[in-house]
Amino acid sequence: MNLKSGRVDQFEQFSQFKDLQEFNAHLEMWLAIHKNDFSKGELVGLKRLVRFAAKLPGVSNAKIGTILKAIHAEYSGNGISRSTFKRMIAKATEIGIFTVHETERKNGSQSSNLYVFNRFPKSEPPKKEKMDHPNKTINLSKTNKNQKITKRNETVLDHTFTSDHVPQSFISTVKYFFPEARQIEEFWKMTAIAAYKNNCELNTIQETAILSFKQLIRKMKTSVIAKPAAYFYGILNKKFEEKYFEELHEMGFSAEENDFSLDFFYKNK
Missing domain, CATH: 1.10.10.10 (Winged helix-like DNA-binding domain superfamily/Winged helix DNA-binding domain)
Structure with missing residues (x-):
């Protein structure tokens, strides 16, 4: 019904x-x-x-x-x-x-x-393995072998395993400072979120992302950054906002009339 x-x-x-x-x-x-x-x-x-x-x-x-x-x-x-x-x-x-x-x-x-x-789905946590089997004797030799296998399976993937959706120019810049594929993908994820928030097309943001990353590295040379990805996002967001308002100014429109960010939508409801 x-x-x-x-x-x-x-x-x-x-x-x-x-x-x-x-x-x-x-x-x-x-x-x-x-x-x-x-x-x-x-x-x-x-x-x-x-x-x-x-x-x-x-x-x-x-x-x-x-x-x-x-x-x-x-x-x-x-x-x-x-x-x-x-x-x-x-x-x-x-x-x-x-x-x-x-x-x-x-x-x-x-x-x-x-x-x-709908809410953005979260990955399901790994299921807990059953422990403490009283009727079974623990074989220490097998346990040691399993630990070695686990360590081999936890091998860190380098930049060559980075997802195809991340531009090569961005990978080439980031890999010297953050060589792991998951790290590079995290930085690009921050780029995608900041670009969307400021209504930027993904195919036009590579240059800004690279410049922002270089700014992050310069900052890290002089200060301790606890969360580099979050700091990188802050730099990106500021640059995208500046670029957005520059474009509006060139078009002759005011930010109040044409802001296309979600935050603006919400504040005016």
Whole structure:
């Protein structure tokens, strides 16, 4: 049976987030991995839907027509088509970014959909092995062999094992200071999150990422940095913000009128 349509407030039980900040953080993680799965027009539709999911964190029942009208007004008549928005819905639901529930009016006719954004999934922790078998004798020689095998399996992977989604130019810069594949991938993950937050295209951020990393290394030469990846993210975020506002200035728009970051959406709801 479908849900009954109504004010978004009545769907409070569907929200999976304690506040807007948590919703923002999870959406950033979704987009850091899957942003390139969407076209530019589809991303415009997704980000506008996010605005309508700000009042009740992660939940929206806005009509497609209302969303498209808002996009059309924001871009001075250059909006996106209904088919583009529906393609975005299909992709986002398949990925798992949000779940769509149909709603109906009192007379049984179909009403607007309910969009419920999902939390970014965490990896399941390894299952605990059963210990202390009283009826079995511990064989120390086998235990020592198993420990040696475990150590071999824990061999650190160097930069040559870095994921293909990380640009080679970035790998070449980072590997001399952080040679492990997982370290390089962590720095690039921070880059992707900062780029999304400031509405930067991933194919245009390599130069900024490399410059930011070099700034991090200079800082590490003179100071102790407890969390290099977090410090790197701070540098990136500042550079992307500066670049974003420079572009707005060149276009003749003010930040208040055109800021496309999630934080801005939330603060103005």
